[in-house]
Every structure is written in C-alpha cells, then in structure tokens.
Amino acid sequence: MATLDITGLSKRYGSTVGIDAVDLDIDDGEFFVLLGPSGAGKTTTLKSIAGLIEVDAGSVTIGGRDMSGVEPYERNVAMAFESYALYPQKSVLDNLASPLRSGRTGRYDDAEQRRRVDAVTGTLGISHLLDRLPKELSNGQRQRVALGRVLVRPADVYLLDEPLSHLDAKLRSAMRAELKQLGAVSQTTSVYVTHDYQEALALGDRVGVLRDGRIVQVGAPEQVWNAPADTFVAKAFGQPEITLLDAVVDDGRIHGADGAVDVAVPPGLAVTSGQRVRLGLRPRDVAVAGAGAPPDAAAVAGPDADPVAGPGAGRSAPGELRMRGRVGLVERLGRLVEVSVDVGGSTPVIVVTSAERAAGEGEPVELSVPNHQVHVFQAGASGEETPRIGSLAGATDEEDRA
Numbered sequence: 001m002a003t004l005d006i007t008g009l010s011k012r013y014g015s016t017v018g019i020d021a022v023d024l025d026i027d028d029g030e031f032f033v034l035l036g037p038s039g040a041g042k043t044t045t046l047k048s049i050a051g052l053i054e055v056d057a058g059s060v061t062i063g064g065r066d067m068s069g070v071e072p073y074e075r076n077v078a079m080a081f082e083s084y085a086l087y088p089q090k091s092v093l094d095n096l097a098s099p100l101r102s103g104r105t106g107r108y109d110d111a112e113q114r115r116r117v118d119a120v121t122g123t124l125g126i127s128h129l130l131d132r133l134p135k136e137l138s139n140g141q142r143q144r145v146a147l148g149r150v151l152v153r154p155a156d157v158y159l160l161d162e163p164l165s166h167l168d169a170k171l172r173s174a175m176r177a178e179l180k181q182l183g184a185v186s187q188t189t190s191v192y193v194t195h196d197y198q199e200a201l202a203l204g205d206r207v208g209v210l211r212d213g214r215i216v217q218v219g220a221p222e223q224v225w226n227a228p229a230d231t232f233v234a235k236a237f238g239q240p241e242i243t244l245l246d247a248v249v250d251d252g253r254i255h256g257a258d259g260a261v262d263v264a265v266p267p268g269l270a271v272t273s274g275q276r277v278r279l280g281l282r283p284r285d286v287a288v289a290g291a292g293a294p295p296d297a298a299a300v301a302g303p304d305a306d307p308v309a310g311p312g313a314g315r316s317a318p319g320e321l322r323m324r325g326r327v328g329l330v331e332r333l334g335r336l337v338e339v340s341v342d343v344g345g346s347t348p349v350i351v352v353t354s355a356e357r358a359a360g361e362g363e364p365v366e367l368s369v370p371n372h373q374v375h376v377f378q379a380g381a382s383g384e385e386t387p388r389i390g391s392l393a394g395a396t397d398e399e400d401r402a
C-alpha cells in the first residue's frame with residue numbers, strides 16, 4: 001500500500017516526445033486509469049514509474065520514497081505488459097507461482113502460494129488451464145495468465161498496460177467488472193493504461209487523459225464525462241464522437257448551424273458578443289422528438305409553427321435546446337441506429353437512438369438536447385483542440401466546472 005507521486009516527468013526518444021512534464025498524485029489504494037490514443041505516452045509513463053527507462057527530468061515517489069536511482073526490482077512495483085512474457089517451458093501454475101517462489105518479495109509456503117494463485121485464477125477465469133503450457137493457450141488466455149502473474153504477488157503499485165486488450169468484447173467487460181473486486185487490486189494502488197474510454201469510465205476511481213505526452217485532464221469518470229476540459233477530451237469519450245457545431249454569440253444569444261440554433265446565453269456562461277464558439281452534442285444525449293410533427297410540437301413550437309418546415313430553429317423548451325433538421329444517413333448498430341441529421345450549416349448532428357424512434361432518410365425531425373448536456377467550447381481552426389467554457393445550463397454551469 002502506497003501513494004504514488006509523479007512530478008515533472010519528461011522523456012524524449014531523440015527528437016520524439018514520449019512524455020512531457022507529467023504530474024500525477026495517486027492515492028493509496030486508488031485505481032487510476034490513464035487514457036490516451038496510440039503514441040500519447042501511456043507506456044512511457046508506466047515504464048518511468050517502474051524504473052525501466054531513464055527519464056530526462058522529474059521524479060517518481062512511491063510511499064513517500066524518492067525512486068531516483070532505485071533499481072526496478074527494488075521499487076516493489078509489479079507491471080503487466082500488453083505483450084505478455086511467460087516462461088514457455090513452465091506450466092501455467094508454475095508461471096503463476098514463480099513470482100512467489102523467487103523470494104524477492106517475501107516467503108510464501110505451498111498452501112499460501114496455492115491460495116494466492118487460486119484467488120487470481122478464479123477471477124481471471126483460468127483455473128482450468130493450470131496444467132497447460134503457454135503454447136497451448138490462446139492469446140487471450142495467455143494475456144490473463146500474464147496478468148495473473150502480476151496480481152499474484154503483493155506490491156506497492158500495480159502497473160497494468162492494456163492487460164485485457166486481447167480479450168473479446170464480452171469477456172473483457174466481464175473481466176473488468178471482476179478485476180476491481182479482486183482483493184489484491186482493490187487494496188493496491190494501481191495505474192491501468194487503456195485507449196478504451198468505456199474501460200476507463202467503468203474502472204477508474206479517477207481518469208487521467210494523455211495527449212502528445214501531456215496530461216490534459218484528471219478527474220473522476222463523471223467529471224471528465226460531464227465537463228471535458230477541451231474538445232480533445234470530449235472526443236475521446238464517446239462513440240460515435242461528439243458533434244461540434246460552429247456558433248457565434250450575438251446580442252445575448254448564441255446562433256449557429258445556419259439558424260438551427262438560436263438560444264439565449266445562460267447566466268454564468270463567460271462569453272462575449274461576437275465571440276465564436278463550438279457547441280458539443282453527444283450523439284446519445286440528442287433525442288429525436290419525432291418524425292414530422294412531434295406529439296408535443298404544438299406546445300413546443302406554438303400553434304403557428306410549421307413542424308415540417310425543414311432546417312430552422314425549433315423554439316427551445318425550458319431546459320433544452322431544440323433544433324429542426326432533416327434525416328440524412330441512417331446506419332444500424334444492432335438495436336440502436338446512428339442517424340445523421342442535417343440541421344443546416346456544414347456539420348450534421350449525429351444521433352444514436354432506438355430503431356423504433358428513428359425517422360427514415362429524408363424525413364424532417366426535431367431534435368432536443370438537455371441544456372446541461374450542450375457543451376460550449378471556444379472556437380478554433382479546423383483540427384485545433386479548444387477548451388471548454390461551460391454548458392448551456394446556466395444554473396449548473398458553475399457546478400460543472402468545479
């Protein structure tokens with residue numbers, strides 16, 4: 001059990017930035033997830049903590065002890081790599097027990113060894129494989145044995161690098177649910193690397209998002225989900241990606257998507273007249289109010305409004321943003337469908353909805369999004385990531401940013 005503090009950690013490989021001034025304070029017993037795309041610096045961070053690479057600057061402190069100059073095997077960290085290293089000539093049981101037999105991390109009699117091995121193999125679903133050799137295992141089974149080898153022995157910190165990446169989706173989600181329940185994991189400070197946002201949200205006590213070697217945001221899963229620090233984080237969480245609509249602030253209102261969006265600036269949102277912004281709408285937060293006239297169209301848009309007038313601003317009900325549009329592409333995703341709705345402007349709004357609620361291609365629809373789920377970001381050049389300013393929920397805006 002130990003805290004893990006990382007300060008100003010930097011590592012270059014020639015001219016390539018591995019990590020750049022990474023700071024993290026991880027609590028004793030915390031399960032911390034590092035999320036980022038390929039090449040973001042996740043593995044470099046883990047290897048730096050383990051002492052497997054020499055960093056250019058910064059420090060790693062485990063349990064209050066500075067690790068500068070401390071050899072990897074003296075750091076009392078256990079690391080599981082995505083590429084699993086197992087002894088090819090040893091059985092699964094012997095592979096799992098070998099960290100307990102080395103004597104480096106304490107002495108365990110046969111009964112204790114067996115108890116520890118049983119605890120991890122039960123959770124990892126590999127109890128029936130104990131007599132096999134690594135070459136007699138599938139990749140997913142091999143990966144679980146490699147993870148078991150790490151978790152079988154007590155350590156101050158577990159470093160887990162995409163340890164479930166070779167499992168199919170179903171097994172992976174079952175396994176991640178159980179992984180955190182495992183006594184050793186729940187009690188040990190752990191850093192878990194993934195590029196799968198669902199895994200990060202499901203597992204992390206907190207999540208740190210890495211981009212180009214830098215930490216962009218650290219927070220509890222609901223914080224990074226509800227208040228992404230910038231468009232990069234917003235895009236990293238959610239599939240399909242968040243839609244970003246260009247808009248502009250004018251005379252106390254936000255106008256966008258060629259008139260489809262017209263909404264008052266909520267109190268507390270720090271924007272000024274003339275400022276360009278981006279409105280972020282997550283596909284699962286957007287509801288299709290109905291094809292053609294929604295049942296409550298008269299109440300929402302007034303008796304004179306034409307609900308099938310095509311793209312244009314729906315009058316927003318209190319608490320939500322409404323937009324009219326026309327359905328473009330409809331793509332089935334099993335029970336759900338992904339619908340692309342042209343609301344005017346150059347960017348379609350992507351909606352994920354149930355097949356029953358989806359309108360057909362070409363049909364007019366009205367979309368609605370709760371105001372607190374409409375994220376407002378600064379505008380930027382194409383491809384540029386920009387910070388979040390807040391949301392359209394005036395009342396909860398301060399809370400969102402806290």
Ligand SMILES: Nc1ncnc2c1ncn2[C@@H]1O[C@H](COP(=O)(O)OP(=O)(O)OP(=O)(O)O)[C@@H](O)[C@H]1O
Nearest residue numbers: 013016017018036037038039040041042043044045
């Ligand atoms: N040994 C090395 N030599 C040169 N460049 C390296 C080396 N290891 C990593 N890099 C570079 O450093 C950057 C960060 O790599 P790192 O492996 O930490 O990323 P990652 O987030 O773990 O990626 P992935 O998800 O693909 O494993 C990348 O640009 C990578 O190409």
